[in-house]
Amino acid sequence: MNNDSDRIIALAGNPNSGKSTVFNAVTGLRQHTGNWAGKTVSVVRGRRTYNKKDYTFVDLPGCYSLSSHSAEEAAAREFICSGSADTVIVVCDATCLERSLNLALQIIESAERVIVCVNLMDEAHKKGITINLATLSDRLGVPVVGTSARSKKGLSQLLDLLEQPEQVTAKRSEHIDSASSFIKTAERISKECVTVTNDGYKNSDIRADRIITGKRTAFPIMLLTLFGVFWLTITGANYPSELIAGGLFWIEDRLLDFFIWVNCPAIVYEVLVLGVYRVLAWVVSVMLPPMAIFFPLFTLLEDIGFLPRVAFNLDKCFKKCSACGKQALTMCMGFGCNAAGIIGCRIINSPRERLIAIITNNFVPCNGRFAPPHQKQQSYLPELTKAKQMPSLS
Amino acid sequence: MDMIRRLSELRQGERAVVIDVGGDMRDRLQDMGLIEGTEVACVQISPLGDPSAYLIRGAVIALREEDSCLVKCSAEDQEKGVMV
Numbered sequence: 001m002n003n004d005s006d007r008i009i010a011l012a013g014n015p016n017s018g019k020s021t022v023f024n025a026v027t028g029l030r031q032h033t034g035n036w037a038g039k040t041v042s043v044v045r046g047r048r049t050y051n052k053k054d055y056t057f058v059d060l061p062g063c064y065s066l067s068s069h070s071a072e073e074a075a076a077r078e079f080i081c082s083g084s085a086d087t088v089i090v091v092c093d094a095t096c097l098e099r100s101l102n103l104a105l106q107i108i109e110s111a112e113r114v115i116v117c118v119n120l121m122d123e124a125h126k127k128g129i130t131i132n133l134a135t136l137s138d139r140l141g142v143p144v145v146g147t148s149a150r151s152k153k154g155l156s157q158l159l160d161l162l163e164q165p166e167q168v169t170a171k172r173s174e175h176i177d178s179a180s181s182f183i184k185t186a187e188r189i190s191k192e193c194v195t196v197t198n199d200g201y202k203n204s205d206i207r208a209d210r211i212i213t214g215k216r217t218a219f220p221i222m223l224l225t226l227f228g229v230f231w232l233t234i235t236g237a238n239y240p241s242e243l244i245a246g247g248l249f250w251i252e253d254r255l256l257d258f259f260i261w262v263n264c265p266a267i268v269y270e271v272l273v274l275g276v277y278r279v280l281a282w283v284v285s286v287m288l289p290p291m292a293i294f295f296p297l298f299t300l301l302e303d304i305g306f307l308p309r310v311a312f313n314l315d316k317c318f319k320k321c322s323a324c325g326k327q328a329l330t331m332c333m334g335f336g337c338n339a340a341g342i343i344g345c346r347i348i349n350s351p352r353e354r355l356i357a358i359i360t361n362n363f364v365p366c367n368g369r370f371a372p373p374h375q376k377q378q379s380y381l382p383e384l385t386k387a388k389q390m391p392s393l394s
Numbered sequence: 395m396d397m398i399r400r401l402s403e404l405r406q407g408e409r410a411v412v413i414d415v416g417g418d419m420r421d422r423l424q425d426m427g428l429i430e431g432t433e434v435a436c437v438q439i440s441p442l443g444d445p446s447a448y449l450i451r452g453a454v455i456a457l458r459e460e461d462s463c464l465v466k467c468s469a470e471d472q473e474k475g476v477m478v
Contacts, residue, residue, distance in 0.1 A: 063425075064422075064425035064426055065424075065425040067421065067425060095452070096451070096452040096453045097452075098427065098451045098452055099426060099427050099451050099452065099453055102425070102427060180424070180429045180430070183424070183427050183429050183432075186427075187451075206437070209437075209438055209447075210438075213438055213440060213441060213447075214441065215441045216441075218441040219441065312438075312440055312445065312447065312456050313440055313441055313442070315440060315442075315444070315445050315456070315458065316440060316442040316443065316444045316445075317442070319444070319458065325445070
């Protein structure tokens with residue numbers, strides 16, 4: 001996919017620092033980005049030509065350090081230390097710079113050429129956090145650029161920095177190779193560069209968390225939300241489902257008329273129209289509308305941070321079953337599509353808990369297996385009602 | 395007054411300074427910045443009592459009791475508290 005002449009740019013960073021958003025914004029390749037840790041497991045590549053130079057961007061798995069305690073960290077470490085990348089861009093989370101700096105310092109230590117990209121500047125600004133990028137660049141000894149990848153701010157500066165071949169000054173004297181010294185250096189640097197006007201963890205955040213994870217309020221809120229999402233999905237999906245079914249089956253009749261008109265042998269048109277086309281039409285009209293409603297709702301809940309709190313609330317129940325609270329998320333995802341739910345299981349750290357989540361996800365009925373829209377459809381095809389259960393695609 | 399307690403004993407709103415991190419989670423916690431001398435605050439306890447969420451170096455991280463009871467810390471600044 002990439003030519004030898006391309007310059008290889010690796011993107012590294014903490015989980016959830018917006019690394020994949022930076023990657024998407026730079027390469028234009030649509031890759032799913034989400035709100036919880038561990039989205040990128042295998043290495044994703046994308047290309048970009050900027051000012052007549054070709055770059056291959058590599059999106060490394062998110063990690064907190066290079067100490068290879070997990071498969072993701074080992075993969076990132078291997079890529080960075082092998083020197084396969086011409087430049088490593090370390091994506092830092094401006095709202096929580098200190099933790100990001102720990103990784104940045106480790107990468108500066110082991111990679112040839114590093115650019116630090118402080119992402120989520122808009123988010124930090126909202127939280128009253130100001131970062132002195134010039135001081136940060138001076139202390140780290142590498143170029144630093146501030147970005148807000150979601151609104152595409154600062155990305156051209158980032159690309160401009162890639163062009164300048166040797167602007168990197170090796171001022172890496174003081175860092176020593178020990179985990180706690182990286183953390184201490186990160187602490188010192190972040191104290192010098194970050195000014196917080198109000199506490200990072202804001203009052204309104206706390207109040208919302210109090211309610212969402214409160215003793216009395218947590219469970220009613222979760223049940224109501226789950227009920228609300230299902231009600232919207234099932235009720236909402238019926239109308240487009242009817243429309244699509246009506247349209248597609250009208251086309252079926254026309255197709256049938258056409259085949260009869262051209263004197264096509266019955267065996268051919270029965271296979272094509274009554275077999276292939278009808279099943280396809282059925283599946284599309286039953287599955288498409290609920291998915292088109294469920295997944296955006298799910299994404300919304302994920303974006304506002306509701307789902308991680310659900311995992312937090314329910315972890316004890318899942319722990320009783322030797323599973324992980326994050327399984328609540330993959331199970332909810334399973335209501336949309338089991339395939340997506342199983343892929344989402346990568347967010348679970350412990351291999352055993354992950355395996356449990358993968359195996360049991362199958363027992364969550366995906367919306368292709370929801371009863372109500374399904375029964376509705378049967379009224380359109382009375383002759384098929386004997387086949388009670390349609391094969392589910394998910 | 396230096397009283398040694400487990401991180402899991404912190405009540406909501408209390409803060410403490412880490413003295414020692416033990417257990418299987420040691421490396422992982424270290425990567426997230428939980429080392430000797432780090433200030434932590436317990437910001438939220440799950441409605442069922444476990445896990446709890448801690449504010450560690452500007453990030454909120456949830457830990458199960460089985461892991462947080464292996465972190466020793468000295469209780470201090472109880473009156474000051476975080477703004478919770």
